[in-house]
Amino acid sequence: MTHAVRNEVFAGLVAxxxxxxxxxxxxxxxxxxxxxxxxxxxxxxxxxxxxFLIGGDVxxxxxxxxxxxxxxxxxxxxxxxxxxxxxxxxxxxVILSRFWNVARARGYVTSADFVRERFGSRxxxxxxxxxxxxxxxxxxxxxxxxxxxxxxxxxxAFAVSNGELALTIAFVLLAAYTFTSGLRAPAAIxxxxxxxxxxxxVAAIVIIPAKLGGWGHVFDxxxxxxxxxxxxxxxxxxxxxxxxxxxxxxxxxLALFVYPHSITSVLAAKSRAVVxxxxxxxxxxxxxxxxxxxxGYCAVAAxxxxxxxxxxxxxxxxxxxxxxxxxxxxxxxxIGALVPAAIMAIGSANLIANNIFRGFDSGRAHGDAxxxxxxxxxxxxxxxxxxxxxxxxxxxxxxxxxxIWMVQVLPAFALGLYTRAFNPAALFAGWLAAxxxxxxxxxxxxxxxxxxxxxxxxxxxxxPVTAFIALYGLAINLAVCSxxxxxxxxxxxxxxxxxxxxxxxx
Numbered sequence: 001m002t003h004a005v006r007n008e009v010f011a012g013l014v015a016x017x018x019x020x021x022x023x024x025x026x027x028x029x030x031x032x033x034x035x036x037x038x039x040x041x042x043x044x045x046x047x048x049x050x051x052f053l054i055g056g057d058v059x060x061x062x063x064x065x066x067x068x069x070x071x072x073x074x075x076x077x078x079x080x081x082x083x084x085x086x087x088x089x090x091x092x093x094v095i096l097s098r099f100w101n102v103a104r105a106r107g108y109v110t111s112a113d114f115v116r117e118r119f120g121s122r123x124x125x126x127x128x129x130x131x132x133x134x135x136x137x138x139x140x141x142x143x144x145x146x147x148x149x150x151x152x153x154x155x156x157a158f159a160v161s162n163g164e165l166a167l168t169i170a171f172v173l174l175a176a177y178t179f180t181s182g183l184r185a186p187a188a189i190x191x192x193x194x195x196x197x198x199x200x201x202v203a204a205i206v207i208i209p210a211k212l213g214g215w216g217h218v219f220d221x222x223x224x225x226x227x228x229x230x231x232x233x234x235x236x237x238x239x240x241x242x243x244x245x246x247x248x249x250x251x252x253x254l255a256l257f258v259y260p261h262s263i264t265s266v267l268a269a270k271s272r273a274v275v276x277x278x279x280x281x282x283x284x285x286x287x288x289x290x291x292x293x294x295x296g297y298c299a300v301a302a303x304x305x306x307x308x309x310x311x312x313x314x315x316x317x318x319x320x321x322x323x324x325x326x327x328x329x330x331x332x333x334x335i336g337a338l339v340p341a342a343i344m345a346i347g348s349a350n351l352i353a354n355n356i357f358r359g360f361d362s363g364r365a366h367g368d369a370x371x372x373x374x375x376x377x378x379x380x381x382x383x384x385x386x387x388x389x390x391x392x393x394x395x396x397x398x399x400x401x402x403x404i405w406m407v408q409v410l411p412a413f414a415l416g417l418y419t420r421a422f423n424p425a426a427l428f429a430g431w432l433a434a435x436x437x438x439x440x441x442x443x444x445x446x447x448x449x450x451x452x453x454x455x456x457x458x459x460x461x462x463x464p465v466t467a468f469i470a471l472y473g474l475a476i477n478l479a480v481c482s483x484x485x486x487x488x489x490x491x492x493x494x495x496x497x498x499x500x501x502x503x504x505x506x
Contacts, residue, residue: 006318007154009327010334014170017192017335021177021185021342028184038182038369039109039346041268049187050269050278053343055285056190057265058085058256061146061337064197064292068316069309071296075226075233077241079293080248085286087253093279096257096266098417098505100275103267105504110347111263111413112355118416120496121424127431128409129355132260135402136348139259140383141390142399143337143344144171148387149310150330153318164388170334171341175380178342179373183268186342193339196332198288200317203329205291208298208320218294221301235297240466244455247468255406255470258413260347261340341383349375400454401442407470408434411481417505424496426484430477438473445469 028044030037045053063081070078099114108114112132116125144167151163158166177185209215219235226233237245256262269275299312302319306312317329353371412427422430445453457466489495 003155003323005323006327006330007156007158009324010154010331013192013196013328013331014334017189017338018173018177020188020192021173021338022180024177024184024188025181027181027188032180032182033369035109035350035369035372036107039264039350039372041183041187043104043268044270045187045268045274046270047274047277047281050265050274051281052190052194053183053187053268054262054265054278055282056186056193056336056339057261057343058282058340059197059285059289059336060340061143061333061335063289064333064336065146065149065310065313066142067289067293068296068299069312071293072299072304072312073233073296073309076235076237077233077245078296079290080245080252082286082290082293084249084252085256085289086283087250088256089279089283091253092257092262092266093276095414095417096263096279097272097275099263099413100266100269100272101506102417102500102504106500109267109350110260110354111258111409112351114500115412115416116355117499118420119412119424119427120498121428124412124424124428124431125355127428128412129351131405131409131431131435132351133348133356135406136260136344137379137382137386138398138402139261140341140344140348140379141386143341144383144387145310147334147337149308150314150333153311153314154330167387168384170338171380171384174338174342175345175377178345178376178380182369182373183264183343183346186339187268189335189342190339193332193335196328197336200329200332201288201291203321203325204295204298204317208295208302208316211320212298212301218297218301222297225300225303240464244466244468247471248454251407251468251470251474252403254410254474255403258406258409259344260351261343262347264343264347264350341380345376345379345383346372348379349373400452401439404438404442404454404468404470404473405435407474408438408477410474411477420495420498421485422481423485423488423493425488425493426481429484430480433480434473434477437476438469441469441472 025032028042030042032038036043067078067081070081099111102108102114106117110129112125112129115128116122147170148163148167151158151166160166209218212218223235226235257266266275269278295313295316299316302316304312304315306315313333314330317326321329349372352375357371408431411422411430415422441456442452445456454468455466456469456472457464459465
């Protein structure tokens, strides 16, 4: 009976947000056949809508599932996600507010649009676009992984065929209302999603530690349990983890806001001030993320044991929440997947339509959303098939690669906002070298059969240093760009035409 109440609350909330997604097409008066209206909400979102949208974009269902699971498995190292989100906001405050200016002036929909016009290089444009798409697809798939963990846990009709039937229905609904309403759908649903997640986190940090004897007991019990494992961990960082922790936090912060879905959400803001205001306000989410990570210690202290770490949070919530609140919390996780998955699908579709197909579909009307709409359906279908047919471990490995790859767009995109000192051919060579080297490093970490690791160890001056692979790649990227740019200048290799003007950035 208790499970029936939980499942009914869950189903009711998910159905409710699906209706919101379809009715969002009536929000505002824009023509949804136009790309700006469909993909960017008409570029009219104010501070409040943008706050919910960008927050819903960054803090996903996978975050809700994976961050506590990482803390549960690795101890203190899993907390790198908390500072990296905080570090990302000052970076985004400076970089994305400047990008917003030039994007509004020039009508850009993607970061690759800017790179094309800034450097006059078709190959560099396609490199940036392909990186965004490749990094986004497994990220969308991992939202499905988070949903699947909840559906399998719910049991009954939700778990038929290992949750795949319910997943398929959910993603058909997602694809349908995204196709119909565009970015307005996740923006509207984000209000409900964030409200439910905040309520869940507040309830969890009040109820669960109290039932476990208080935070002091949680830390003591978690510390003892982690230390007693076959592969010991700790609630404090070990000295040999500190560089890995710091580089993962810093490197991940560089990637967070250059993902296509983050760019899409930022470009929907109505002014530069809205972007800056949100970057000042969004660290509030990092406070929530810190408490969410602590639930990993609660799960350890509670003695929860499972081979599937994705199920840790559903098991913890079910054990200590009343059935109706457990239903609300589990619905929040699934709704927390639908919002970012929709934005990710839109962002990826825009890159393919605007920057990859552009040269092959010259008959397409400029600003027409039709191709992006169709591609959004394809993105959603691909993500669903990826999770159904590819083991979860591989999806996680690809997502780790995605974060490593996204950092490699920074020289062309972020530095390009301030300087054209780098030759576009050198930027392309740097990108190619970094992508090749960082991918090879990541694959090499999987040689032991334990999957890809985001970190790799090298010996510097006789001391082993374990650090985030993305930063190794970025160092290679910048080195190649810096060396080849003056070489290409001596060879009189053209720097391309800059279609932007100083006024576009003001």
